[in-house]
Amino acid sequence: MRLTVLGSNGTYPTPGHPTSGYLLQHEETSIWLDTGSGTFAALQSLIDFIDLDALIISHVHADHCIDLLGFYHAVKYGGRPRSGIPTYVPPGLAERLKGFLGDPHHPLGETLDFRVKADGGRASIGGVEVGFALTDHPVPTLAVRARADNGRVLAYSADTGPQGEWSRIAAEADLFLCEATYQGRADDKPWSHHLTAGEAGQIARAVGSRTLMLTHIWPVLDPDLSVQEAEHTFGRPVELAVPGMVVKV
Ligand SMILES: [Zn+2]
Incomplete structure (x- = not known):
């Protein structure tokens, strides 16, 4: 698989730094x-x-979903x-977007085929099998474990606090x-429903993640310090997600 970072800012965008969004490709x-x-503008470049074969939206917070309307x-x-267009979402997301468009019966779903996933849900997208797990966040939020048919695995925490089925998501x-x-x-x-960099490293180490990449860093923080803190608990080098970066998984 190949992961391209479209945006990685936590909470709000800054110049050149969209909020959360990734392009995952396999064959x-x-x-x-x-x-x-x-992230929609970044995707179009x-x-x-x-x-697109499918979209996956982790949750309804604007910094993770709002460009779905532009799309x-x-x-x-x-x-x-x-x-x-297959669009995998947690419960309630489609209704919220229709509400934003001013009509609870808006035909948004004719273009975007909303496929609601809950904890333990699965999807098959081309050669990628996806498993979903609910995270420790105040709205229904889906963490993602994507396994390509060559056996390679990408895990994505989405937004979360430290509680969660980490072994199921990121082992x-x-x-x-x-x-x-x-x-x-x-x-x-x-706010307890997010992680510190140190907690991210701790979780990755506990479940045996092979490599760790940090994302969703609060824009006012120095990301190099986040990497240092995560390396301290992970015990190995840690990557930082930056827009435009392409990673082979
Ligand atoms: Zn959130």
Whole structure:
């Protein structure tokens, strides 16, 4: 598989740094994983969006889903309409977006085929098998474990606090893309439903993730310090997700 980072900012975009979004590709299959602010424009510099095989949205927080509306408008009104695009979402997300569009019966679902996934849900997208697990976050949030038919595994934490089925999500993952919103002591976190960089490293080490990449770092923090803190607990070098980066999984 190949993962391209479209955006990795936590919470809000800054110039050149969209929020969460990734393009996951395996052979002919392309999956857009999280559609945070600014990621649709970034995606279009890489592929023709009309060719996407599926989208996966982890949760309804705007920094993970809001560009789904821009994508919808581009598909619907961009001159090349397509219907039934597989869009894997947690419970409640489709309803929230329809509400934003001002109509609980909005035909958004004709273009985006919403396939609601709960804890333990699975999906098969081209040569990629995807498993979903609910995370420690105040709205239904899906962590993702994507396994290619060559056996390689990408795990994505989405947004989460430390509680969760970490072994199911990230055990022995070839790449564990993990949120690390905060730095410093876990006890001092402003909000318990995110991780510190140290916690990300601790979790990755506990479940035997082969490599760890930090993402969703609070924009005011120095990401190099996040990497140092995660390396301290992981015990090995740690990568940092930056927009435009391409990683072979
Ligand atoms: Zn969130």
